[in-house]
Amino acid sequence: MYLVVVGLLACYPAIYHLLTQSPLGEVAVTVLPRMETMVAVLYFSLFAMSFDFVSGYTGYLSFGHAAFYGTGAYTVLLIANGKVPLFGPETPFLLALVVGAVLATVLAVVIGLVSFRLTGVYFAMITLGFAQVLYVFVRDWDYVGSNPRDGIALSGARGFELGVPYVDQLTVALGTLTGDTLAIAGHTLGTTTVSFYAVGIVVLLCFAAMQRILHSPFGRVMVAIRENEERAEAIGYDTFRYKLGAFAISGFFGGVAGGLLAGFKRSVTPESGFYFLTSGDALLASIIGGFGTLAGPLWGHLFDETVREFLSKRGQGGGLLPYLEQTLSEAFLTTELVGGLTVEGFITAALNGHASLYVGIVFVLFVLYVPDGIVGTVRSRLGGPVARSLPERLWGDR
Amino acid sequence: MTLALELVQQALLQVGFVDGLAEFVRPSTFAEVVLQGLSKAAIYVMIAAGLTLIFGLLGVLNFAHGALTMIGAYLGGLVMVLTVAQGTGPWARLALFFVAMAVVFGLLSALGGSIEVSLIRPLYDRPLIYQILLTFGVTLVLEELARIVVGFYGLQPLAEWQAALGTIPAFLETSQSLGPVSVRGLALFEILLGALTVAAIWGFLTRTRYGLFIRAGSEDSEMAEALGIDVRRVFTVVFALGAGVAGVAGTLLMWDPVWGASVPLAAESLLPAFVVVIIGGLGTFRGTVVGGLIVGLVDATTTWWFQNVVVEWTWLPEVAIFMILVVALIVRPQGIYGVEEVGGH
Numbered sequence: 001m002y003l004v005v006v007g008l009l010a011c012y013p014a015i016y017h018l019l020t021q022s023p024l025g026e027v028a029v030t031v032l033p034r035m036e037t038m039v040a041v042l043y044f045s046l047f048a049m050s051f052d053f054v055s056g057y058t059g060y061l062s063f064g065h066a067a068f069y070g071t072g073a074y075t076v077l078l079i080a081n082g083k084v085p086l087f088g089p090e091t092p093f094l095l096a097l098v099v100g101a102v103l104a105t106v107l108a109v110v111i112g113l114v115s116f117r118l119t120g121v122y123f124a125m126i127t128l129g130f131a132q133v134l135y136v137f138v139r140d141w142d143y144v145g146s147n148p149r150d151g152i153a154l155s156g157a158r159g160f161e162l163g164v165p166y167v168d169q170l171t172v173a174l175g176t177l178t179g180d181t182l183a184i185a186g187h188t189l190g191t192t193t194v195s196f197y198a199v200g201i202v203v204l205l206c207f208a209a210m211q212r213i214l215h216s217p218f219g220r221v222m223v224a225i226r227e228n229e230e231r232a233e234a235i236g237y238d239t240f241r242y243k244l245g246a247f248a249i250s251g252f253f254g255g256v257a258g259g260l261l262a263g264f265k266r267s268v269t270p271e272s273g274f275y276f277l278t279s280g281d282a283l284l285a286s287i288i289g290g291f292g293t294l295a296g297p298l299w300g301h302l303f304d305e306t307v308r309e310f311l312s313k314r315g316q317g318g319g320l321l322p323y324l325e326q327t328l329s330e331a332f333l334t335t336e337l338v339g340g341l342t343v344e345g346f347i348t349a350a351l352n353g354h355a356s357l358y359v360g361i362v363f364v365l366f367v368l369y370v371p372d373g374i375v376g377t378v379r380s381r382l383g384g385p386v387a388r389s390l391p392e393r394l395w396g397d398r
Numbered sequence: 399m400t401l402a403l404e405l406v407q408q409a410l411l412q413v414g415f416v417d418g419l420a421e422f423v424r425p426s427t428f429a430e431v432v433l434q435g436l437s438k439a440a441i442y443v444m445i446a447a448g449l450t451l452i453f454g455l456l457g458v459l460n461f462a463h464g465a466l467t468m469i470g471a472y473l474g475g476l477v478m479v480l481t482v483a484q485g486t487g488p489w490a491r492l493a494l495f496f497v498a499m500a501v502v503f504g505l506l507s508a509l510g511g512s513i514e515v516s517l518i519r520p521l522y523d524r525p526l527i528y529q530i531l532l533t534f535g536v537t538l539v540l541e542e543l544a545r546i547v548v549g550f551y552g553l554q555p556l557a558e559w560q561a562a563l564g565t566i567p568a569f570l571e572t573s574q575s576l577g578p579v580s581v582r583g584l585a586l587f588e589i590l591l592g593a594l595t596v597a598a599i600w601g602f603l604t605r606t607r608y609g610l611f612i613r614a615g616s617e618d619s620e621m622a623e624a625l626g627i628d629v630r631r632v633f634t635v636v637f638a639l640g641a642g643v644a645g646v647a648g649t650l651l652m653w654d655p656v657w658g659a660s661v662p663l664a665a666e667s668l669l670p671a672f673v674v675v676i677i678g679g680l681g682t683f684r685g686t687v688v689g690g691l692i693v694g695l696v697d698a699t700t701t702w703w704f705q706n707v708v709v710e711w712t713w714l715p716e717v718a719i720f721m722i723l724v725v726a727l728i729v730r731p732q733g734i735y736g737v738e739e740v741g742g743h
Contacts, residue, residue: 059527061527061530114724114727114728117731118727118731120526121459121526121530121680122676122680122727122731122732124459124530125672125676125723125727126723126724126727128669128672129673129720129723129724129727130724132669132720133717133720133721133724136717136720137717276665276669277665280534283531283534287531354542354545354546356538356541356542357538357539357542357543357546359538360535360536360537360538360539360541360542361535361539363531363534363535363538364517364532364535364536364539367521367528367531367532367535368517368520368521368532371524371528
């Protein structure tokens with residue numbers, strides 16, 4: 001089943017290309033997320049997974065998780081700008097990514113040592129507090145760049161290269177403008193598509209690693225802590241250590257996700273890295289996709305981004321607004337509704353960049369009526385993890 | 399490297415430190431800082447009071463509190479801008495301000511009540527986390543709705559809504575001198591209003607029958623129910639009250655040039671409110687007042703110090719209140735007056 005999902009995602013560029021070239025092209029451009037968005041979905045859902053890894057499985061709501069995402073992103077960019085001692089600006093991206101992730105892990109251990117003395121709302125709040133301290137700190141730390149409030153960008157025009165360091169044949173450059181194009185079997189893959197695959201491979205590896213941990217005895221203890229911490233302690237597990245371990249692992253993958261963000265975008269702002277609403281987006285993805293299911297955040301964030309882009313401003317790829325403006329007649333658009341408000345004015349006011357409203361409504365509906373999220377609900381319908389029970393349903397119990 | 403340099407610099411500033419201390423303990427300076435701190439404390443207590451009422455009884459950490467404050471700021475500003483033409487004198491404006499406050503309190507109580515009945519009520523049987531998540535979703539919706547309305551009517555050319563700020567009476571805007579101490583009129587007004595709000599909530603909780611129901615419900619909701627109190631209705635009333643108090647706080651923030659009515663106000667007011675209620679102990683009203691005082695005074699003191707002595711670190715005053723949060727949680731995780739398990743029902 002995972003292979004099918006990975007296969008589907010791997011085919012997405014081709015599907016997107018085919019559909020947008022087909023007679024249905026206009027509709028496809030309107031509905032489907034662009035490739036740039038898909039890359040963002042991949043690395044952000046890795047972050048959301050790392051959030052879900054600790055919050056969904058141990059039950060401790062880590063509301064300042066963006067701290068790890070931001071640490072990863074800032075470390076990678078600072079190394080590339082030559083501002084980190086011991087690591088020159090020529091450090092390969094992969095190494096910088098690991099350094100960023102390790103720093104995020106260290107940070108997670110420090111925050112965890114203090115925070116895991118608390119539970120419930122207090123835990124959520126103290127992690128939030130730590131992240132906000134870091135947020136305000138990087139926002140005003142003039143060491144990172146001349147204008148820290150606007151974040152930092154990679155100096156120079158070169159991009160990051162992902163792959164095996166020092167082996168040119170096995171590395172590809174990331175990004176939309178400076179990335180590589182590849183020619184395979186007569187087809188030329190665009191720069192974004194190449195980045196999509198490169199980032200996708202890293203995300204897939206991280207997903208597999210987290211999945212492996214969750215299915216190990218360690219992961220069982222995490223779930224035991226979520227279900228009944230006192231009992232887990234009574235059995236003899238040192239729950240503090242397990243929680244700290246889970247938090248540190250989660251910090252590591254959060255750092256990797258942040259590094260990928262920096263690698264693809266080549267810039268990061270305090271808002272996109274450290275702000276508490278970034279953690280909120282991860283929470284959104286986890287709830288919509290399914291809290292406590294590792295694959296859920298991917299679907300949740302894909303949904304989130306698709307809705308956002310569908311309702312995005314004009315001029316940024318396809319979306320509902322330009323589509324309506326093109327297809328609806330002029331006379332209908334200028335019809336007056338109430339008090340000088342035309343249909344066009346209403347559509348613009350209601351749709352122009354206000355996707356958060358609809359995402360928020362969907363989120364509320366999910367909390368109320370679909371508490372298990374997309375993946376969780378499908379699972380309980382099928383009576384087990386999709387990977388195991390769907391084949392059973394389709395082909396019987398073999 | 400720069401950090402190390404700054405540390406050295408700060409060590410060299412020892413002379414400046416001594417001078418600063420001498421200046422700080424001068425009675426007039428000290429009194430000014432304390433008054434600043436009290437006015438900040440008043441604001442913190444007002445934005446946190448509604449949050450703590452709701453948490454104390456329902457056990458719901460209301461993430462939508464900041465959005466309600468923001469909506470209160472806009473509504474209050476709207477009432478002021480629409481009515482201020484009728485009364486241009488400073489006292490008439492002040493009277494109108496209280497009218498605006500009452501209107502906003504009513505409107506937001508209605509909004510809060512309907513949110514509780516329609517959205518939160520179905521979730522009481524679920525784990526606590528779902529109620530928090532739900533209010534988080536409500537925040538997104540309210541914030542975006544506000545953004546749509548504000549954008550549609552073009553209210554927001556600047557970060558703060560200037561038209562609403564322009565309705566402040568002149569005597570609140572200028573500095574008033576109390577003996578050797580000079581302080582902004584608005585700061586005194588904020589202290590007064592904060593004290594009034596605290597007294598009103600205190601009186602309501604301890605002197606009225608409904609307040610007794612609320613205290614009984616937050617103590618032990620099952621027992622209160624057994625004694626014939628309709629706890630569900632008390633929940634609704636408290637949620638409405640909390641939202642109303644958030645609106646009142648928003649109306650005050652609308653006049654304060656440091657805050658002002660703006661959409662980001664939702665997040666800006668929510669975070670300090672969290673800090674205050676956690677330091678004081680979640681859900682205890684007494685703790686919130688004390689927590690607000692601590693945060694306000696420490697905030698004013700650190701701001702003064704870093705403005706007058708250590709000018710290089712501009713980010714420190716901003717980070718101060720989160721530092722207080724982290725230190726407070728390390729030293730006393732359950733807050734000053736908090737108990738380990740609150741709102742477990």
